[in-house]
Amino acid sequence: MDRIENEEIVDEVDDGNKLPEDLDAYEHHFISVLENTKNIFWNLLSQQEQKYIDDFIVLPTAAQALYARLFQRKGPWFRTCSLDNYLNSRRIDWNLGFSDELLSKHPLQRALKCLLNNGFISNLDQDTTKYLNVLEAIEKACPASEVALIMAAIGASSKVKTKREMLEKLRSHVSSQRRLDGSYLPLATKLQRILYDQACYENKSKDDTFLFQIEPQVRNAFRRMHHLTYLASPPVVPMRTPPRATSWTHWKNQFLTNEPLVWPGLMQNFGRLSYPIYNVTPNSSMFLSKHDLVLYECSRRLRQAMYSITETMSIDSGVTQEVSLTIEWLDHSSPKLIAFQRKPSRDEEDNWKMKCYTDLEQFLWNLTDFDVLVLEMRHSLKACEWNLNGVRPVFFEHFDGRYQLVKGLNGAVTYYEKLGQYDKAVVLLQELLGTQHVAYKRGTWYNRLSLNLQQHLKQPQEAIAICQQGLLDSFLRECDRMPLQKRLERLLKQKGPEKDGDIMPSYDSVTIEGRPLNRAMGEKSRFIGYDDAGCSVEELVLQHFKLEGWYGSHREGLELRMIFGLLLWDVIYMDVPNVFQTPFQDRPLDLDLRYAEHFYSARKSEIEAVLASLETMSKTELAAHITCQYQKHNGQCGYQMHWDIPLVYLQLLASGIGAKSLSSILKLWVHECDSSGMPDLIVVRANAKDSSGVFEALEAYCDPSQEDSDTIPDIPSDVFSVCETQLIEVKGPRDRLSDTQIVWLDRFRQAGITAKVCFVEEPNSKKPNKRQTKPSAPKNPKRSKAQNKSPKSILGVSIARNPQEIIEIDCSDSN
Template sequence: MGPTALPPHRLYYLHNFVQALEWVRARYADLLDMPEQDFIARFAQLPEPAQALLVRLVMRRGPWFRAGKLVYEEIGDIDAAAAPLLALGWLDATAPMALTELFALHTHREVAALFAAPGPHPAQPKSLTKAALLQALQPHHTATQPYRQWHPASTEAVWRVAEHVIALCTRLRLLFFGNLFQDWSEFVLADLGLFQYEVVPFDAQSRAFQCRADVDHYLALHALRQALDDGAERAPLVAAALQATSPNPWLQRRRAKLLMRIGQACEKAADWALAEQAYAHSTHPGARHRRIRVHEHLGRHADALALALQAQAAPESDEESQRLARMLPRLLRAAGPLASPASPQAEAHRTAATTPLPPPLELALPHPGPTTSVEWALRHHWHTDEAPVFYTENALINSLFGLLCWPAVFAPLPGAFFHPFQSAPADLNAPDFVERRADLFAECLRGLEDGRYRALILERFASKQGRQSPYVFWGALSEPLLQLALECMPAAHLRLLFERLLQAPVDHRSGLPDLVRFWPTRPVDQRYELVEVKGPGDKLQDNQIRWLQYCHAHGLPASVCHVRWQGAPGVEHPTGAVAT
């Protein structure tokens, strides 16, 4: 990278890291132990090149690095920058290295040359692929040893970032962000303007963690999830997750989600008993339904029916109600003649599940070619200046909601915001998310009653442009689209749509119909329509069915259009009503 290509602030990443350390020290001093406080103090005393090198290495995928491959113009002499880090033990030049780690550091040509001399390895390593060479060498090189012993002829320095430094920086990152899916690149993306965040006021007492035990608990759950992803044995994972209880509600939700994931892995391996154990202790949405399925696989039909009836009496969501309605007839048959007859509630669920939607529209179109989706093909077919059509899927309704309810979503409530890079409140998934903001949401929705909503949505579209939000899809929005929606969609309809979003603020964001049609010059009752598009062989997904049923039940114009390709081999031409 030439000098002109360097960012204006060469050490931007170092200053961002220092800012995060100061933030953590100011807000979490009571949660930092002596080694962590010592690290922060010693880091501040390091020469700037050493600080920059450590931050570079921590941000990169490691933990092993070859000095000759590290070229940072703003740091300069890499060996000189590494010297203070080696003296502190934060870099280690003598750490034992496994054969797999050696291979990860070198190219195929380099490892083939390294093992070309006589020894317990293939006679012609160059003839093998790198993976095959590694496989052939592993039985003969099971011990770990320092890099110098692997490659005595090398004059290049090879360092490992110390494990305690990696663990400590991971903990500090967790304290700053409150999660581990965000990293230090958030600073850079914000500085470049690629990500913009709402500025939410919060004081120094606004923290993700209130005690050190919560941090330890989060890291323990994270380690279990990583072990699951790495293919670890499932039984010890279940046992560890069952022990990982916490009085902290949001950590308990993370544990429930982990148990759900472990249960799914057990199901995939047909380990039904272990899957049942994981699901039995998980309160994550969907775990109860999967536990019923596991009971069926185990032949425990009475248990499956009992749990289904229990769920039916107090379903956790519309999704569970929908699934139960499909399962109960089967469970009643499997339980045999001694089973209790279907309750009135079960019959109601079954009736709701079989209540037909309005007949779908059928339309035959010329095949648009492999690069055009069925949704775009139908949109192009229908679209005119007098009756414009937009392919928005989940974007339009969510964005209208997100713009109108922006003050409620980004309210500075305790435990909702605690660092400047949050695209959503931390409690968005919490059961009491809406309840905690009930008055704020009610005030936002009052704008639909007194007519303020149009001006509010358009003003926020302009003033909040580009800021991250869990609901607003900036890339799919334009002022003409919003103007059409606000002109053609009655406020009463928007309120019904928004009320369903508030029933499940995360789950109900998806499943909305693909297209929205507008007729600006027609009577009010025909001014817009939501249309779910299905191509040949496509079926409605459950969340799409639930949205369509809701719209149908509340008189909202929503329909399904089945598209077939004209003249497609092996595809029958549709019959029945033709869409126009």
């Protein structure tokens, strides 16, 4: 799930509540999560977590609704006076379920009292030695005017103006001033008195709760339960770029702060989301024991920390204390984290589970060196001992703790390369290739390892051995073998004989000339368009093809993926055991390039029936079929569905491709379940005899910025039978085709779909003719060349070693 940008996103949707009038969306969602956890994962919870659920379910409804709202806010400190707007909710009965004694209190105080008595929230700590917690509460929840009153109450100087200055002065005064008995000043007592005086409701009491926090341990437990419920659900809102961190303290304040998340079930309660209807078969066998669950949750948390650091910490902010390998990299010691040290006995499991979570958070709070995190993840991966008592479905693989650790270390490789610490990257790549997890990344690992060995560590022979071994790896995909083969040929400085399976795919291309606005390396190319306005390289190509009657958009295959999803809708959401774990999935768990083989084999006959039926459709019948599917499922969070794309546009594109070609490309796609590398542009053209109004409508439907499609004139139905579609990969002056893109161009060629590359050149960009020079006599090789000296150790140890120590990687199947 994704973090919410601000609290208003949660608050503002209250008006759209789609539940019956007697149900509160927040409370209903929170209770449903707890009941789901109790029904499916009860045996995986500790006794303390089970107690949290049991105690919460019996609370009065108003207390449940209040906590559910607070859970969706940032906190952790809250002012009671800021919650008054909740009293206006018609869906919360503030009198139901309370004792007669509590009914005499203010409605908010009734609910807060219940939460306080059950340990879900806590008041200000009256222990004077814990004044730092009180200072934190003042900083988070009190305005400057109240801070000034607090300073006056304890006798601190108030000759400062800003809140920051007042807080610093207050901190200094409280920490340095003592009473006669040696105790600290009673800051919490003074604050409680001031807040009491500020309260403006009847029947207030000095014992009322005016400032409180959600208990962190309880909140973290409920958060884990929410993650369990939505384990298989996709993010609700697009990922946002995290803010940059300038120091380790800054990073920890960002990463270790609980922020509200957008939960799919809550958004569905408000009518914001709608999911396809399918048979849900929840299964707790993805975790066979509490130990498995703890390893997964702790590993996922480490992976999240790794991602956060690599995305937010700049490479010049001192993320590592050592720039080269140290002795700690030479051996695998035992992990420091309790979760990975040993498997607990049954008697120890309850206490052990909660200790693991606390220990992990403390480890992250103390983190000040990127190497420490990487080494701990390496040691944890090595120490993970899984005692699986049964066989789990292959698509449960990413619920494995080792999978999460491998994904995290994969991110560390890229970061070390950015830091220029290639020896560390090489060590990690070797260890990743030695695992049997995240197999779809193996081609990337072989390529990165051979590149680092050859280019950065000057070990060409070992780079050759890695390439050769990679080409023998059965896990490699077609798009991974191509760059590895090219690299091997460059290393050997010769082109080997072409084999039947090694022929380089061919593709059509066209070249146009563009007037550049910039020519800097590393910047996205900008050009002067045909309308003399600035535009991107993709927009320039669209303008060029428009001159030939083609209209389209730049969505990088989004429209084609949506057509795939509509045509295969019934197959995607058919009843297959265990692939739907929650009602909030946009796809089955096996619809993924990692599990494509299972996706196809589990639905083989149904897929072939759909493709056979599709192949016989005429263009008009295909357009009608897409209309039926579009209107039937419009608005649902289905696989690759983007309902802002007009129906007519999808009809035109599909008709231009043709049913037979669509059937052919789908037949290739269902074996891969991967659409990365699709062409940038998709364009359509209609060769209609009566073209009156047709081209204007085409241009409007293809325009991504067109918001109101109702105002666009209709396109005659006979246009579907005469339209053409082609896909275009755009390459600017300093771009080159990736191997994945080449593979997709070849797939379209095989399916009979027109796909080409459009190269955009700048004027006068031709390379000058090279002057002929006399051949010079070969120079004696320098002693510093890599091939004339013993290979440098990637571990930074100056000893002779056998290259086999590096390149021998176990590629055996773990099954």
